[in-house]
Structures are given as structure tokens and as C-alpha cells.
Amino acid sequence: MKNDANVKLSVPARPEFVDLVRLTLYGIAAKMNFSYEEIEDMKVAVSEACNNAVLHAYGGEENGGSVDVRFDILGEDELRITVSDSGESFVPSGDLQSSNLLGKSIEEIQSGGLGLYLMQALMDSVEVRTQQGTAVVMSKRREAAGKASV
Template sequence: MLNETYIKIKAKVENISLIRVCVASFLSNTNITLDELQDIKTAVSEAVTNAIEHGYENDENKNVEVEMKLAEVDQMVYYWVKIVDKGVGIEDIELATTPTYTNKPELEHAGMGFTIMETFMDEVQIDSAVGEGTTVTMTKKLKTIKS
């Protein structure tokens, strides 16, 4: 393991930008490209937004946990991130991950969060149980070897 970190934030939308800064800082010692960094920041931003807006329905007393790891395999660097909420959970994951589907159209949600995660990351796994919460785990292989 090259590095790992764990962050717990209050479920406040103001904290989403904080997580993006943490992602950038965590990856700053790699030779990551700007495109790769932008992809990861966007995917993590989507997952944390979902946790706050959908998982906790903006209940600021709840917490979102973000765990990140960097690992080296055969001189390649892999970024791994897990976003955990203990909120309402997702009833139908297939429906929730359908592009443009949103259960909050009145809030101008585009329903593209999971599509963006799946496009920008190499692997996305969603584990969810109604009433228990949702865990999104994502992995991306970075193109460059470690610095």
C-alpha cells in the first residue's frame, strides 16, 4: 500500500468541495494527469453528493465516510475510494443507475451521477440496502507509474 486515508464529514453540501480538495491533495504525490484527476474528482463528487442528497436527504446531523487508498501493482498505481452513508439506501439500483433517471426532477437533478462515475472510473460497485445505507466503491488505474 502506497498510502491511505480516511475522512469523515458532516452530510453538508458545503463539504463536497472539501472532499474534492482532499482527493487532489491525496493524489498530489503521484504523476497523475490533469484529466485523470478531473475524472476522479468528478466521480467522487457525484458519490458524495448522492450520499448527502439522497442517502441522508440533507440531514446535516449524519456523517459520510470517505476512504481512499493508493496501491502499486506491477509498477502501475491504482486509486481506490469508498464512500459510505448509513442513510435510506437504494431500493432499485438498476433504476437508480439508469442514465437521466432521477427521483428529484423538481430539484433540477440530471440523473447522471452514476453514469458519470461509471464512465470516469474503471470499476464502480454499489452495495445498498433499504434502511441501512449505501456504499460506493470505485477504482481507477492511473496511466503513469508512481513518482
């Protein structure tokens, strides 16, 4: 697959379209030679980001808006995925980089906090931007590529 390329996808902010995003991710990541496990991790993280947009960005309106997804192929071994909407902005509580959910029970975790925690656990980096809607920017490097450079 050509290095430094991108694919853009815009789908209605409805649950039945999240599978289309997952299928697109699978196709791109498979062509980049990500492992099955890495692809499954990315699919979970992207689903969480898309579901947050579907559920929260447009206040549950049936024809509320769209979810835009951009897949950026960076070099031979890194994929950056941006999931964005133009709905109501989401502001994560606390410092996103130092999520302290370890040792907490499910009841202690705020609504939405578990999804962000999952994204952070499954991806190499996660950034939430809240200007004119919400954008979640996640990236993943191929594990085999990381081992080869050590």
C-alpha cells in the same frame, strides 16, 4: 507516496464539506502522479457520490449524519475511493455494470441514473453496496501506468 496506504476522512453530510473531500483527493492523486485530466475525472466522480449521500442518505436533515471517504493507495498506480454513509440505502435500478444510457434523452434517464453513469464513465470500476447505508467503491489506475505495461 507509500504503496498500500490509506487515508480516511469523515465529514458532515452537508454540501459545503464536499470541497474538502475533493481537496483531499487532489492531494493524494497528485502525489501518486495522476495526470491533471485523471484527477479532474476523479473529482467529478467523487463529487457525484458525495452529493448523492448528502442529498439522499439522511432525508435532507440538516444534522443528519456523516459521509465517510476512504482513499486506498493500491500499489504505485491505483487509487480506490470508497464513499459511504449510514443513512437510507440507495438501490440502483438495473444492472450497474451494463448501464444502457447511450442514445437516451435526459428526460428518459431516471433520477440518480446520470450520476452513476458519470461515475462509470470517469472511473475504471464502480460498485454500489447497499448494506447498512450505501457505499460507492470506485477505482482508477494511472493511464501512464497502463500504457507502460502494454
